[in-house]
Each structure stands twice: as structure tokens, then as C-alpha cells.
Amino acid sequence: MATIYQVSELAGVSLATVSRVMNNNARVSEATRNKVLAAMEQLGYRPNSIAQSLASNRSNSVGILVSELHGPFYGEMLSGIENECRAAGKHVIIAAGHSEEASEKDGIEFLISRSCDALILHVEAVSDDYLIKLASGNMPIVLINRFIPRLANNCISLDNELGGYLATKQLLQQGHKQLAYMAGPMWKSDAKERYNGHLRAMTEHGLSFNPALLAEGDFQDSSGSACMQQLLAKGLPFTALVCANDEMAAGAMEVARTHGLNVPYDLSIVGFDNLILARYIYPKLTTIDYPIGEMGRMAARWVLKNIYQQQALQLKNVFEPVLVCRDSASAIAAG
Amino acid sequence: MATIYQVSELAGVSLATVSRVMNNNARVSEATRNKVLAAMEQLGYRPNSIAQSLASNRSNSVGILVSELHGPFYGEMLSGIENECRAAGKHVIIAAGHSEEASEKDGIEFLISRSCDALILHVEAVSDDYLIKLASGNMPIVLINRFIPRLANNCISLDNELGGYLATKQLLQQGHKQLAYMAGPMWKSDAKERYNGHLRAMTEHGLSFNPALLAEGDFQDSSGSACMQQLLAKGLPFTALVCANDEMAAGAMEVARTHGLNVPYDLSIVGFDNLILARYIYPKLTTIDYPIGEMGRMAARWVLKNIYQQQALQLKNVFEPVLVCRDSASAIAAG
DNA sequence: TAGTATTATGTAAGCGCTTTCATTTATAGC
DNA sequence: GCTATAAATGAAAGCGCTTACATAATACTA
Numbered sequence: 126m127a128t129i130y131q132v133s134e135l136a137g138v139s140l141a142t143v144s145r146v147m148n149n150n151a152r153v154s155e156a157t158r159n160k161v162l163a164a165m166e167q168l169g170y171r172p173n174s175i176a177q178s179l180a181s182n183r184s185n186s187v188g189i190l191v192s193e194l195h196g197p198f199y200g201e202m203l204s205g206i207e208n209e210c211r212a213a214g215k216h217v218i219i220a221a222g223h224s225e226e227a228s229e230k231d232g233i234e235f236l237i238s239r240s241c242d243a244l245i246l247h248v249e250a251v252s253d254d255y256l257i258k259l260a261s262g263n264m265p266i267v268l269i270n271r272f273i274p275r276l277a278n279n280c281i282s283l284d285n286e287l288g289g290y291l292a293t294k295q296l297l298q299q300g301h302k303q304l305a306y307m308a309g310p311m312w313k314s315d316a317k318e319r320y321n322g323h324l325r326a327m328t329e330h331g332l333s334f335n336p337a338l339l340a341e342g343d344f345q346d347s348s349g350s351a352c353m354q355q356l357l358a359k360g361l362p363f364t365a366l367v368c369a370n371d372e373m374a375a376g377a378m379e380v381a382r383t384h385g386l387n388v389p390y391d392l393s394i395v396g397f398d399n400l401i402l403a404r405y406i407y408p409k410l411t412t413i414d415y416p417i418g419e420m421g422r423m424a425a426r427w428v429l430k431n432i433y434q435q436q437a438l439q440l441k442n443v444f445e446p447v448l449v450c451r452d453s454a455s456a457i458a459a460g
Numbered sequence: 461m462a463t464i465y466q467v468s469e470l471a472g473v474s475l476a477t478v479s480r481v482m483n484n485n486a487r488v489s490e491a492t493r494n495k496v497l498a499a500m501e502q503l504g505y506r507p508n509s510i511a512q513s514l515a516s517n518r519s520n521s522v523g524i525l526v527s528e529l530h531g532p533f534y535g536e537m538l539s540g541i542e543n544e545c546r547a548a549g550k551h552v553i554i555a556a557g558h559s560e561e562a563s564e565k566d567g568i569e570f571l572i573s574r575s576c577d578a579l580i581l582h583v584e585a586v587s588d589d590y591l592i593k594l595a596s597g598n599m600p601i602v603l604i605n606r607f608i609p610r611l612a613n614n615c616i617s618l619d620n621e622l623g624g625y626l627a628t629k630q631l632l633q634q635g636h637k638q639l640a641y642m643a644g645p646m647w648k649s650d651a652k653e654r655y656n657g658h659l660r661a662m663t664e665h666g667l668s669f670n671p672a673l674l675a676e677g678d679f680q681d682s683s684g685s686a687c688m689q690q691l692l693a694k695g696l697p698f699t700a701l702v703c704a705n706d707e708m709a710a711g712a713m714e715v716a717r718t719h720g721l722n723v724p725y726d727l728s729i730v731g732f733d734n735l736i737l738a739r740y741i742y743p744k745l746t747t748i749d750y751p752i753g754e755m756g757r758m759a760a761r762w763v764l765k766n767i768y769q770q771q772a773l774q775l776k777n778v779f780e781p782v783l784v785c786r787d788s789a790s791a792i793a794a795g
Numbered sequence: 796t797a798g799t800a801t802t803a804t805g806t807a808a809g810c811g812c813t814t815t816c817a818t819t820t821a822t823a824g825c
Numbered sequence: 826g827c828t829a830t831a832a833a834t835g836a837a838a839g840c841g842c843t844t845a846c847a848t849a850a851t852a853c854t855a
Contacts, residue, residue, distance in 0.1 A: 200530035511841035
């Protein structure tokens with residue numbers, strides 16, 4: 126690989142000048158610039174970004190920590206971030222935190238040691254305090270899918286409460302009166318908020334929520350099945366089910382089917398997230414769209430604006446989910 | 461951030477000694493080592509990996525290029541690679557190539573400029589010649605999901621032909637005699653190979669393939685629908701359909717349903733890839749498992765063995781797909 | 796116990812860039 | 826034509842490490 130030194134020699138200028146034309150951050154005469162560019166071209170020169178980072182203490186790369194690299198959710202998010210960054214000439218360095226505290230911290234330290242210019246974090250296991258402390262250091266961070274009041278400006282989050290509300294309201298407007306709710310793990314704030322939205326919609330429609338029709342799962346497909354079994358076993362009537370996410374909805378739907386229930390005629394189901402699978406399961410799932418790709422882009426824009434001085438960008442911290450109507454929820458059957 | 465210099469000062473030793481205990485690559489007396497470790501601990505020292513990379517020309521990180529960051533396929537692959545690398549203390553730097561030649565080349569150059577120790581590439585648009593040339597340089601590469609004879613040792617691939625064969629054979633053994641085939645884009649080697657496997661199975665069972673029952677799609681779900689329409693429109697009878705991937709199978713299944721065909725009773729369908737969605741669509745898809753996560757791990761192991769001297773590892777270059785029986789294919793109805 | 800082989804540590808020269816500061820060259824003003 | 830100012834370039838000191846190579850300390854041999 127050619128170095129800047131060889132370029133400078135071939136072009137007959139100093140190192141500093143070559144650096145200037147590369148970075149375009151100081152005046153260089155047109156003639157010299159052309160000589161340098163020609164030399165670069167001729168040598169197939171590519172700056173060594175490691176050396177650039179070391180010397181400039183900037184790396185033009187943003188670190189991303191996600192829980193997992195697989196799964197529809199993170200994929201969309203990463204993709205959103207990467208697209209936005211690449212368009213701005215920034216690169217991404219990705220680490221996985223596996224939802225474990227030690228692993229998340231380790232990932233963060235790795236990204237820091239890699240001289241990232243900023244971090245976009247999707248962390249679950251690490252405490253608010255840790256993040257607040259981290260944010261007070263000199264590595265800029267933006268949190269995705271997590272809201273910490275003291276770090277409000279650094280958070281890109283979804284209005285989960287509204288999502289829960291919308292899902293429920295749709296069913297109520299379709300005439301359902303007996304609704305069951307399948308929650309995510311209540312210690313997770315998003316699960317709790319979605320549930321709160323559900324309650325608000327119920328109250329608003331003058332319905333009281335029957336605690337016997339609440340089941341708490343863990344956001345996994347299998348727990349959707351298990352919860353559905355439980356709900357069915359109680360023998361209480363319900364014509365609609367709102368699930369705190371799509372995967373549980375898929376699990377629930379399968380159990381419903383094996384119990385001879387026809388979705389949506391016997392039972393309407395609405396999910397949350399609008400994962401790819403929502404379009405594949407049968408009947409297609411009515412759900413709440415979680416614009417995670419868009420949120421990823423926004424996190425990237427936050428970095429571009431705040432770290433890379435792209436002032437013009439408009440930011441938005443809280444996203445509003447929207448209802449996606451498909452086939453799994455319908456007006457209640459007459460009679 | 462503390463630097464090695466501060467550590468050396470606090471420990472009362474030279475830079476070199478600190479470096480030695482960090483890298484554990486030269487003898488240091490037990491006493492000194494402890495002093496150094498204590499100093500590191502006290503300062504919360506973390507080596508700056510950028511500086512390490514620059515000085516050592518090794519980065520302890522492997523570069524990965526995938527077509528996209530989203531989608532079930534790449535997620536599994538990335539996850540497999542990351543797990544294996546992390547366990548060995550290596551890190552991953554990920555770039556997306558978006559299946560475009562310029563973008564793939566750009567991604568590769570970025571990874572090189574980041575001083576990766578090796579590259580794991582999932583590239584589609586770039587030519588064999590480019591890769592052969594790249595491989596002859598001094599950046600080690602391993603290709604995933606692509607087989608180039610001259611680079612056979614650097615390729616981790618799947619026996620697609622066998623997969624096509626197995627999918628078809630399953631149907632034949634279930635008594636089907638009239639099979640349609642929905643292919644991927646034939647210019648892609650995997651699409652072609654899968655199709656060849658199909659033909660082999662047909663021949664082996666003494667059946668001749670009817671070209672009218674072949675449709676060529678583009679591996680997308682929508683083209684699965686379109687192809688299914690075409691096949692149905694011809695009015696030729698067929699009781700089974702083998703699809704070159706799951707997404708097309710999903711599209712096809714949907715069209716079959718709207719045409720009043722009951723899968724699997726009226727029509728058996730088998731897919732290829734065993735994506736997550738295969739478990740979610742209804743009926744659950746019988747398909748060929750593509751162990752992409754495992755192949756990702758293997759690519760990582762290739763790097764660990766060949767670049768990081770972990771001699772003990774066993775490598776495997778070609779993976780054999782296996783049939784996963786679910787509900788979308790069944791024995792042909794009597795009569 | 797001198798002489799040699801080992802082991803432990805230090806010195807200093809880079810790695811390929813960026814960036815400050817000094818210097819040279821061009822442009823303008825009178 | 827001569828100074829005052831601005832524009833273009835160069836020289837050189839790092840960035841935080843690794844790694845020859847040199848040196849000092851210790852252990853072994855006869």
C-alpha cells in the first residue's frame with residue numbers, strides 16, 4: 126500500500142500538502158492540488174485510516190452496540206444506521222452486547238478503544254446510572270430505544286404507550302368488548318408502557334380491564350403460545366387479543382388455530398413491531414409499526430449533526446408508532 | 461484515557477515492559493508484571509487499539525463484508541462470525557456492499573484501510589478475477605457462499621446441488637410425479653446449482669423434466685407470487701412445487717391459497733434456506749436447511765487458524781444441506 | 796570465581812498520518 | 826519600487842503504541 130510519503134515524493138510536494146488536499150481543510154493552489162491528485166491516482170493511494178485516527182484523534186467511524194446481530198429488529202436498525210453513515214462518508218464499527226451487562230460494558234469499551242467519534246447504543250442490561258456516567262465523559266453517546274430523562278436529548282425512542290393505545294383502540298372501534306392482553310416482561314419499560322396504553326384505551330372507552338385476561342410473556346414466540354394456552358384454559362370469553370409484540374402474536378395465533386379458532390372471525394389479534402414475519406404469517410398480522418430502521422437513521426443523523434457539524438439536519442427524539450391494518454383483526458361478528 | 465506512558469511511570473518501569481505484559485509475548489518477572497498490572501488497574505488503563513494497530517500492523521480485528529445488514533440470512537451469518545471471533549478475543553468490523561460492484565469494492569478497501577487482519581467476504585457483484593487478484597495480495601480473504609476453484613481453500617460454501625436434489629427427492633419419494641420448479645436468477649451460481657440438483661433427482665427417478673413447469677424468479681417473495689401465477693396460468697397439472705428459496709415459496713404459497721389450492725393436500729411445496737419465516741408461514745414450510753450461521757462460524761475459524769495461529773481448529777469448506785420436514789409437503793393424495 | 800549463557804529491562808526508532816508554526820511566495824496598496 | 830498583508834507550502838513534533846537492539850542483572854558452568 127502506498128503511503129502519503131510516496132505520494133508527496135511523486136508529486137514533488139511535502140507531506141503536509143498531501144494531507145491538506147486529502148482533508149480539504151486548508152487552501153492549496155489548484156495546480157498543486159492537481160499534481161497531488163494525479164500522484165494519488167497513479168499510486169492507487171488510499172489513506173491508512175488507522176494512522177489518520179491516531180494522528181487526528183478522530184476516526185470518522187461511529188460505534189454501534191446492539192444486543193444481537195441477528196433477528197429482524199437489529200438488522201433493520203443496523204441497516205438504517207449504516208446507510209445514513211455511509212452516505213456521509215462515515216463508517217460503522219459494530220459490536221454485540223448479548224443483553225448481558227458485562228458483555229455490554231465490554232463492547233462499549235472496545236468501541237471506545239477503537240477511537241470511535243460517537244457511540245450509538247442499544248443496551249438493555251446496563252443501568253441508567255452507568256449510562257449517565259458514560260455520557261458525562263467525553264465520548265458522545267446516543268441511546269436508541271431507551272429513554273432516560275436526564276439524557277433526553279441523547280435518546281431516540283418510541284412512544285410505546287401510544288402504540289399500546291392504538292392497538293387497543295383499533296379493536297375497540299371494531300366493536301370488541303372482551304379483550305385479552307398479552308404483555309411482555311413487565312420489568313422492561315417498553316412492555317410496561319405498551320400495557321399502560323392498552324389500559325388507557327380501555328378506560329377511554331368506558332371498559333374496565335379484567336386482570337384475569339392478562340398474561341405476561343417474555344416477548345418470545347414460544348411464550349406467546351404458552352400464554353395463549355393459559356388464557357384459553359381459563360374459559361373466559363374474549364373476542365380479541367392484543368399482544369405486546371409480533372412474535373408472541375405469532376405463537377398465540379398458532380395455538381388459537383390448534384384450538385379450532387378462526388382468526389380473525391372467532392378471535393382478532395393485533396401485534397406490535399411490524400416485523401417482517403407479520404407479513405408472512407397467516408392471516409397477515411395487523412400490528413403497530415415500530416419504525417426501527419427510521420430510528421436508526423435518526424440516531425445516525427444525531428451523530429452527524431452533533432459530532433460532524435452537519436447543522437442542517439432536523440432531529441426528532443420520540444417517534445410515534447402507527448397502526449398497520451392487515452387481516453388478523455376484523456369487526457366483531459354480528460350476534 | 462490513561463496511556464501506556466502513565467502506566468509505565470506509575471509502575472516505575474519502561475514503556476517496553478508495560479507493552480510486554482500487555483501482550484504477554486516476552487518474559488517479564490513475576491514481580492514486575494504485578495507492579496504493572498496494579499498500575500493498569502489503578503489507572504483504569506485500556507490500550508488504545510488504534511495505536512496498537514498502527515504500531516504492530518495487526519489489528520486483532522477481522523473485516524466482514526455482507527450485502528446487507530438486514531434480513532434473516534445476513535443476521536445469522538454475522539452473528540455466527542461475531543460469536544466465534546469474540547470468543548477468541550478478536551473483533552469484527554462490518555461493512556455493507558449492497559450487491560453493487562462499486563460499493564463492494566469500496567467496502568473492501570475500507571476494511572483494508574482499517575488494517576483488518578483478514579477479510580470475510582460475502583460478495584455477489586464483484587468478479588472472480590477481482591477476487592483472485594485480491595487474494596494474491598497480502599490481505600488474507602475467505603469467501604463465504606461462493607466457490608471459486610482457484611481459491612477453493614478460501615471458500616466456505618454450500619453444496620447447493622445436493623440441496624436441490626434433496627428437496628426434489630423428498631417430493632418424489634412422497635409419490636409426486638408432476639413437479640414444477642421455481643428457480644432463482646440463473647446467472648447466480650447457487651440458483652443454477654440448485655436447479656441442477658433438481659434435474660438430477662428427476663432423472664434418477666426416471667422422470668423427465670417438463671420445461672413448461674419451470675419459472676425463473678429473482679429470489680424475492682414477490683417474484684414467487686408472480687411465478688406462481690405464471691405456472692398456474694399454463695393450466696398444466698402439477699402436484700408439487702420446489703422453490704429455489706423460502707421467500708419465493710412464501711410468495712407462491714400465498715398465490716396458491718388465493719387460487720383455492722390447499723397446501724399440502726392439493727399442492728406440496730418445498731423451499732430452500734430454512735429462514736426463520738419458514739417456521740412462521742402457514743402451513744410451516746418444508747425446506748432445505750442452509751446452515752449459514754454455522755458457515756459464518758467456520759469462516760471465522762478459518763481466520764483463527766490461518767491468521768491467528770490457532771492450529772487445533774478443524775476446518776470444513778463445503779457444507780451439506782439437510783432436509784427439514786414440516787407441513788407444506790405431504791404424500792400425494794390417493795387417486 | 797572468572798567466564799559464559801540466560802533472563803529481564805530499557806532505549807529509541809518507527810508505524811502513517813495530522814497539525815502547529817515558521818517560512819516562502821504572491822497580491823495589493825501607495 | 827517597497828512595504829504590508831494574505832495565501833501557499835514546508836519542517837517537524839507528535840498521536841500511543843510495538844519491537845529491534847543494547848544493556849543490565851542473574852544463573853550456571855567448570
